[in-house]
Amino acid sequence: MSPHIKNALLNGRLVLLLGAGASKGCKNSLKDDPPLGWDLAKILAEEMGDEFEDGDDLSDVYAAAKRKLGSQVQSIFERHYKHCTPSNEYSELVKYPFFRIYSLNIDDGFEKAAYSINKRKFNVRKRNDNVVDPDQFYQTLDFIKLNGDVNNPSDGYIFSAQEYAKGSTNEPLWYNELARDYHRYTFIFIGTKLKEPLFSHQIEKYKAKTGSTDLKSYILIPSLSKMKKSALEASNIHHIEGTLKDLIDWLKSEFDTPPTGQDIVLNTRPELRLASSGSGGGGISLFSGVTPVSRAALALMESRSHDSEIREFYKGFKPSWFDILDEVPANLKGVKNFFTSVLQKNKPKPLELHVLFGTAGCGKTTALKQLALKLADEGGRNVYFLEEYKDNFKDLIRELDERNKSPYYLVIERIGDVAIQLSEVIKSALSDKAIFISSENPKIWNSRVKEHVEEFLTTSSDISHIAESDADLILEKLKQFGNWTRLAKMSAKNRKIEILKKSKKQLLIGLIEATSGEGYNKIIQKDYKAITCESEKALLLLTGLATTQRVPASESTLTRAMHSLDCNPNVHYVASRMDGIVAYENGKLTTRHRVYIERLFKLYVSQEDILSAIHAYIEAFSVYKFPIVKNISRNESTIYKHLVNARYLKRVLNNNEEKVLSVYKRFEKTFEHEGLFLMQYGLALRSFDKNEDAFEKLRVAFEAFPESPHIEHALAQQRIILACRTHDEVISMAHFSEAESVLNRLHSSNINAFDRYPIITLAEGHVKVMEHLSYISEAKVLAKQYHDQIRRLKNSHTSSRLDQAASSLAKFYIDGRWPEVPNEDSAI
Template identity: 70%
Template sequence: MNPHIKNALLNGRLVLLFGAGASIGCRNSLGQTPPLGWDLAKILAEEIGEEFSDEDLSDVYAAAKEVLGDQVHRIFEKHYKHCTPSNEFKELLKYPFFRIYTLNIDDGFEKAAHQIPNLKFNVKNRDDNITEVDQFYQTLDYIKLNGDVNHPSKGFIFSAQEYAKGSSGEPLWYSELAKDYHKYTFIFIGTKLKESLFFHQIEKYKAKTKSNDLKSYILIPSLTGIQKKSLQASNIEHLEGKLSDFTDWLEGEFDEPPTSVDVVINTRPELNFEPKEKTKYLSLFSGVTPVNRSSLALIDSDSSRSKIRNFYKGFKPTWLDILDNVPASLSDVERFYNAVLENSNASELELHILFGSAGCGKTTALKQLALRVADQGLRNVYFIEEYKDNFQELVTELDHRHDKAYYLFIERIGDVAPQIAEIIKSAKSTKAIFISSENPKIWKTRVKEHLGEYLTSSTDISHINSDDADLILEKLERFGNWTRLSKLSPKNRKIELIRKSKRQLLIGLIETTSGEGYNEIIQKDYKGITCDSERALLLLAGLATTQRVPANEATLTRALSYLNLNPNVHQLASQMDGIVTYTNGSVTTRHRVYIERLFNLYVPQKELLKIIDSYIRAFSVYQFPIVKNISRNEASIYKHLVNAKSLKRILKNDKDSVLSVYEEYEKTFENEGLFLLQYGLALRSFEENQQAFEKLRIAHDAFPESPHIEHALAQQRIILACMETDETVAMAHFSEAETVLNRLNSANVSAFDRYPIITLSEGHVKVLDNLGYTKEAKIMAKQYHDRISKNKNLESNYRLSQTVSDLAKFYLTGKWPERTHSDLVS
């Protein structure tokens, strides 16, 4: 073999595709090798009493299907089912492949896989839902493109008619295969690749992307000169041999087969803990970067030390930017370090927060502080850049590993505030010292109730001063666009930077270096993108940026394909330097502030609607519930795309546009609880309350165990009760809602922006008042006021405090604050 194949395997970039020759060595129930194409054609001809004259398998199979109908499946079972796997298959499964495609219908490879303890192994049919590539290479998906002897009802592809049908229908996994072929190194084993459906998808993808074929290989004992030259035209190199030669090469090349952990560490050096972690820890430590100069230097970055850094074009800082001191160290951050972190001997839990508005440099400050603390060499330091639903488990594990305090820097405290509160309140004390940041408004409305009483210190870094301006200008001269500033006097440079940064540091930096207003810069950038595919990539990735996560290449590829645009994400990103960045299969854009202004001011609503539609469709290939079958980052994007509030904001509250999204996918997502819930909430927000009730009732029938849907349905019953003039009907609605909300409240289900007791108290008073029982409503308001006032979170919970105030006002005046029905509960 060669080093290219070895490197592809070690970096999780090698995909296999089996043809009939790969199954040589397996034994079927007759004790024979599963028949190859010619042999199967001969068997089928004999079964239908026809003389075999070397006709193509597709022709013989079509004739057999006509004569025997589904009885042909019995022939397949006899020759392809209950196979004993070959030694080669067993050996191959020792290696960390993440996808293997096969043109075969036998079950030999599955039998081998089932003999491997603890192997996560999935068999997929060509039309099954797509699954994400396991980012930790622990799961192997085996995709049977032409059928499966164990599932004859899903059909087989042998005849020309079936190839044509498959081509027109575009099976999901054939389409995915075409994308994989242009992303990974392939080895085709035991096939001459005379597969018209395969090449149809490949060529269709190439026509869209205008891309060249990656280097791939075909492993087969012999090919003619013409066959070799034909495959070379597709950059496929012939390797003489069979599967046993490949497994022999693997055994000779590796003393021990590489593990999934080895592959992860090769591709994601930030997960290279010492001692090397067991597989089960990879998910736990995903998104957790151990901060020290030696490990950070290994993390790949597209940044170049010889050009203007993307940081000064509006991108978030990379670790390479931090290592190279690209951002200036601002005075407020410096004071925080000197007062709190320099030579700190803290031995017990502390919580420190940097406050600031979007674009003021919170992430930059946290990364700078994390590296400075790590440089002290006194404590271990970790940085978390993604939402972690297993955060408490992570802290427990880190506590177990450390015999003294360690620092845990968290980009956004709001994401994990309830979990941190639970950690602090638990009987066990943690060794973690938490350093994080948050927008002051989010702190007040969502976080303070959880962590306010535990805050050790805080500082606001929203604004820069005169000294900061000097430091920033020095960095701009080295790493930014200095052309315009070089023509100004030092005094005027400083004046302009301070003046323009009073609103926001990010905007001030861009405006100062360009001499244009931030909005004009965004408009100019967007108009400068003349390629439809590049513009779509920016908008798709921008939707991910609004959720502070990178966009996944695989999902972007599908979305671009649905738009009939070039789906080659890597190629597009390489042509958009300074607009988007591509790193290890993820795409990021400039700051969220940039993207939100772009959406609000310059992207036509029709265009945004098409982009959102294609992105949602790109998620429809996954099994329901979708959020359970994709990564955390991808889940946050999907939830944003179907969220009623988000859609209303992006589509400027246009009722027809927002509801068209839900109407488009109502059938596709009829078994997707999150989608149904948000559909109902969208209808509610547009005062379509009866329709909203019907959608939420359907959602509850489908997912009765969901407290979120229960809560939403109870809210809707109260809204209908408030609109009802018939007292019997109104109280029937309210009674059902009251039962649910009291139960949720007793169970302490507060996984909402507002507690069930808030919904119940406001709704109860509103229903009575609407029915003309104002006196009784005032008494009820007083009772709820006194009940909620006993809540220990009252002072720190903005929404609870507001409700108590509103109830008091109603009790005293009989006046309820003006709100729409949809405002009763959010």
């Protein structure tokens, strides 16, 4: 075989495609091997009572059999392909953690092997099923049956020329995914000569559209003609003489025991090695995005290669753990003081919460990583760093408590991501060992975090600005790891002045301006103009859209988006040519700091290019089952939700009504059953004062996803808006009555929709409806009643929105007028 195949397997990048020859050795209910193409054609001909001739193709015979025998064809298939006993080779094959396995076969031999071994969770996918992203922890195997499944005949079979043609027209989702996978991963084609027109059609169409080149793959079959072998090698498919048995024998010789999914995860993500140990019952997937912090553990992580000695940290990227280990960022006074006064000598106690505040680009992530390593160096307590959204945050705390006999630190990159769950953990004393350290932007803290966790805050510090004494420390690091050319020409005094002058705006921006001698905006403009490759530009924009939401982009989704833009979909290759701009690691892509990307989008990328990137990214999500957010990862759902979010689209597209609504119009049919998309379409229409259309979209959204309190809240609010726009009192009150019952129910259920409380919508809406109908005295009485109700809520003063609503209601009660309070959420 080849070391390349072994490496691909261990790195989770090996895909199999099984042809008819792979099922050799399986036994059907007749105790025979499932018939191959020629044998099946002969069987069908005999069933029709026709004489089979050597020149007859299976596709022709099958087409004739369908017409002549009708439903009897399925009975024939069941006799020969259903209830198969798996071959020894299949029983061994399922023990290995392949990325995916595609099959051209319709028999159920492989499934029976998978179910009997029960080594991994196993899913059979049909060609027209929604695409599902592979399990990043390799605990689940997707087996995709491209040409039909004897156990699920509803989608039919692909044998005849007509069915090949139909498949080319309808483009089955999994055939499209196969084409993308073929250009991303190493393939082994087993037991097929690849005479599959639909497969070839998709591969060639994909190559023609994207200009992609073929990766090295292999075809495992006993023999090939010299001409066929040469043709395949032209596509970088290399022939290995042998059968599936030969592959199994080779795998056994290379591995004493088959590697597990966990082995692959730990091989590609060694930072999880310590997290995988312990007595607790939590799976390794629970520790996705969690880094155990110690010098020994961090040294296991693979460092990204650098073409330049200038570290990416000084080009605008977040610090890597290797940057922290190598002390690339300066250890600034504010951070040192916080450590000394608050954390040193393991002063914190369980369930304490310590928060660093700072504006965008001031170095909050750097500070937290530095603090985490300092705490780990002290010893005595384990330290974990969380840099990912966590739906199962409370499960993580339970597992960490189980693994730790003494107090431990959980350093959380952004407290806003887990604020509600964190408050529940502390309030209920779910843990008796966890100590929380985090950071947040003051604006986000005040608008949507403070109300949940302020009462538990132990200490805090603002690190938005650097101290004068920090200048020398920063200069020392810049000389060692950054661009020193410009600063080298200055005197020591002027260097210090330059650093202090530039860095007091924003540390990230200041450092880059000081080293380049140009304004930050000019630097961004030059960087962007220097990108002349359309594929590289597209990848920057797509990855940047994810960066604006502070999450990495997924290779699989970006591959589809790049394909949609007619760009090279080999994301790994394109990223490798963009050192210092886009970084690729374990299937995730990141780019420079969010501040950089937001300025790039605002100042230098055309609205047309941004719109095209948004269209392509949204289309990449269309392959998933609805509701989309429940069928993708948390990071991916964050990106999707913001791509279709009306407020975000209005901001990034400069409030251009035509462009914003074009996004929704383009995908209206595709996402006609996707509640979140329809809700945001309705909110976009509302924001442009198209309220009747908005009501219709929100009504349909609620029909598509009736269990969503967010959609129900938005629909109720839209009813109030309509109530305030009609002068027919009966219609107005009918709308309001419908909304009132919904909002009262949502309020009693403690639903906090879009950081806006149902009680706010009800209170302000009820008063405004009465005011609209000229019942001013009644409206003032209602304002007083709602004011008192809101003030009785526990968090009415910590929530800025509740506080604003109460103040507005008090103002109306006094003089019958609403105060002019800027509030982009209000549409009533």
